[in-house]
Amino acid sequence: MALITIKNVVIRGMAACVPSKIEENSDYPYFDDNELDRMIPTIGIERRRVLEKEKTCADLACKAAEKLLNELGWEKESIDLLVFCSPDRDYILPDTACIIQGKLGLSKSTMAFDMTLGCTGWTYSMTNVCSLLSSGCIKRALLLTGNMGTYECAYTDKTAYPLFSDSGVTTALEYKNGASPIFCQLGTDGKNYEDIIIHDGGARNGVTENSLLLKDFGPNIKRSRLHMEMKGMEVFAFALKTAPKSVEELFDYCQINKDEVDCYFFHQANYYMVKKIIKKMKIDPEKAPFSLLNFGNTGACSIPFTMITERAELLRNNHLKNVGCSFGVGLSWASLFFETDHIIIPELIEFDN
Template sequence: MAFLTIPNVKIKGIACAVPKEIETLDELECFAPGEAEKVKELTGIKQRHVSPDGMVCSDYCTVAAERLIEELGWEKESIDCLVYVSVSRDYIEPNTATVIQGKLGLPQTCYTIDVPMACSGYCYGLSVVGSLLTLGNMKRALLLVGDTPTKIMSRLDKTLWPIHGDCGTASAMEYDTTAKPLFFNLNSDGSRKEAIIAPSSGVREPITEESLKMVELEPGVIRNKTHVAMDGMGVFSFTISSVPKNIKELCEHFNLEMTSVDYLLLHQANEYIDEKIRKKLKFEKEQVPYCIHEYGNTSSGTIPLTMASQIRENIDGKPFKCIMCGFGAGLSWASVYMEAEAIKVLPVIEY
């Protein structure tokens, strides 16, 4: 069933970490003259934070988690669960959640699992952690969500490299019988998996000498089969049709008033797409914040990063209502309704 109600769980805090290193669209070699300006105008992206060699998503998630644990005053022994949601995993084996558990010094009794999802990952991650906590057998959890897309994309691919940036986030979640329920609408369609895919990135199509060859598919699009590829028009049509429908279904199923929501927090695909969704759902501009201009599309990390970078002063420790919606690879898409009371939202960490 696509609809879930999860009671007794609240988000206690959010922290986000991004690389210090910034790359602007104007300096990219994949663009022909004049193309950078067109992309900036269409997507809203002016720059992104790009991780250096040797730094990956789990590093930024670990930094965010350490800072958040300290800020909340949580004893590490009290953390029962760690879920890592990302397609940027350190290894195929072992799972990255366990690696992070070791780095953080969490107890050996801590439940650890990877959820390898991209742009819909924050909403799906909330459903996974919420389901684990809701009965009260586990009391505290860390949801670590983010990606370093620049590690799995070609720098010479003008369709993907300029729009993506890197980040890692941490959300602290807790069992609490006074919490308002979280409401979910979760969807997927694997028949359209080819829309966003890195063909030679797993065991189905192993990496070979042939798959590592860089191929020019068209001017400004050079990549190999280990890199992510996207059917841009297919993803666009999917998004503007499926996403508004998903959010409307969420509200209709749970008898939620869309007009009572303070914020619609969308995955930062690009500003043109998100504006289409906003207008379809008739939200005001100030209700739909964007961080894409500064950070680009950070895949599963965009929703918490938007909260920390754009509306922190309005929501830190204050009650608010929001709908969150993520959509992308899978294809998968999901929306969540949340009534928050007093989430601790930290300023974005540059590391």
């Protein structure tokens, strides 16, 4: 497993944007009454945010970036690096980061590229962006993460669609000599890549007529090969085993005691799963907030999104020690220990569809 120490980088601010459209899981037509009473308390999701057609999570992340730059007082010409991390890119080519660079009006000297991870998107891309900043050659960076779960999942698939939301988040990072180090633990189990997969649409399996067909996988479970398929029990077992081990190895590496941590931010997969992880790790539940109830699983955005929606005041007004732990598609996982100090967090932005 990769264990990494990153020096000289600080988080200056974060901003999040969601669509204004709200879907209530109580109105979802593919649950019967018994399932509704059982499922919503288990997954912990009552409502979700949904983008209309022709808009993407890159639009949300762009709105967040504009707001954050304004509140930080950063000149656009001062941004040296822009990374967009999402499985939901605008096009196969070009990289969405290049499009965002143009929309934001950043300098032509800005380096811009995409990363395509899902659940572990923020933790993996933080590791990469901060590593580039740590030498001091790059001074300021914007990390944009996006999620369009309602695009990835079939509306007719009750096992997936009610879990996911659409969102965009921007994290502002800056070189600072002598900053408290960021510690990272990352890993991959690619042999089980099919546990969360969209089968068609890439170079391996292109789009055919068969790709578009909705197929029946059980009562109220219909999806095509262009929609996400998730093996729930396998993913649950993977997360319950991997997440605690990842955080424990991180603590061993950076010599931090779990009680020293002020906030734990876990990937918001579902309520039952994350509660089990918290209990297994013997963490104070008050230190591990959830954003699932009103926003669902926000994929690559879920860790910073939870920071923004559930702990904004604490982060704005204090110097905190934090752990972020993510796990999922790949299969991959990552845990970060990082400190924040009175960071800028604007109010949650609503994007009018």
